[in-house]
Amino acid sequence: MAMKGQLRRSIASIFLWTFLYFLINSIVFVTIPSIFPGISETLEKYYVYLSVGITLLLGYMIVSSLSDFAYWSIRLKYEEGTAGAVRSVIKIIGVGSLLSGIAGAVAGGAAGVALGGFIGIVIGQASQQIIGQGVAGLIVLVTRPISIGDRITVSNETGVVRDISTMFTVIERDDKSVVMIPNSMLMGSKIYKFQSS
Numbered sequence: 001m002a003m004k005g006q007l008r009r010s011i012a013s014i015f016l017w018t019f020l021y022f023l024i025n026s027i028v029f030v031t032i033p034s035i036f037p038g039i040s041e042t043l044e045k046y047y048v049y050l051s052v053g054i055t056l057l058l059g060y061m062i063v064s065s066l067s068d069f070a071y072w073s074i075r076l077k078y079e080e081g082t083a084g085a086v087r088s089v090i091k092i093i094g095v096g097s098l099l100s101g102i103a104g105a106v107a108g109g110a111a112g113v114a115l116g117g118f119i120g121i122v123i124g125q126a127s128q129q130i131i132g133q134g135v136a137g138l139i140v141l142v143t144r145p146i147s148i149g150d151r152i153t154v155s156n157e158t159g160v161v162r163d164i165s166t167m168f169t170v171i172e173r174d175d176k177s178v179v180m181i182p183n184s185m186l187m188g189s190k191i192y193k194f195q196s197s
Contacts, residue, residue, distance in 0.1 A: 010071075017062045031045070060098065085141060146193065154191045154192070159172050164182075
């Protein structure tokens with residue numbers, strides 16, 4: 001029941017931040033210049049900075065609310081690790097989209113499209129490994145080829161699975177040392193599971 005309450009709060013948060021974004025934009029760029037015509041010249045000089053600041057702040061809050069909504073939606077059916085992985089991936093993609101959109105809007109026209117696309121590619125390349133790890137972690141958490149407590153051999157490492165997170169699977173070897181295997185390696189190699197005796 002608490003999860004459904006959190007889900008409702010995250011939906012309300014999405015609507016609240018979206019409403020505030022449009023309200024603040026209309027007040028700053030429409031209402032104030034129409035009431036105080038002398039201010040419109042000053043606002044024009046700082047229009048880009050105001051717009052970027054408002055979009056960054058409130059856009060980030062909207063992305064955070066969307067990622068929380070995804071988290072609580074998935075938490076209704078899956079465990080916390082899976083939901084947390086989805087939230088992280090959505091937040092990374094959302095912030096990257098927000099930054100490339102802002103860059104494109106600031107440059108304007110064809111240059112804006114080119115700049116926004118370029119920044120999108122740079123962000124995508126920079127976060128490719130992180131997103132790949134997160135997606136692999138999601139697949140491991142959803143498909144559950146292994147579970148905590150399983151004795152496995154993967155990537156030439158043998159031991160007991162102690163934790164499965166978004167980025168790594170933690171294996172405790174027989175000598176009590178701990179190995180953190182990236183989930184992308186886990187998905188790309190053979191996994192040997194041993195029956196518990």
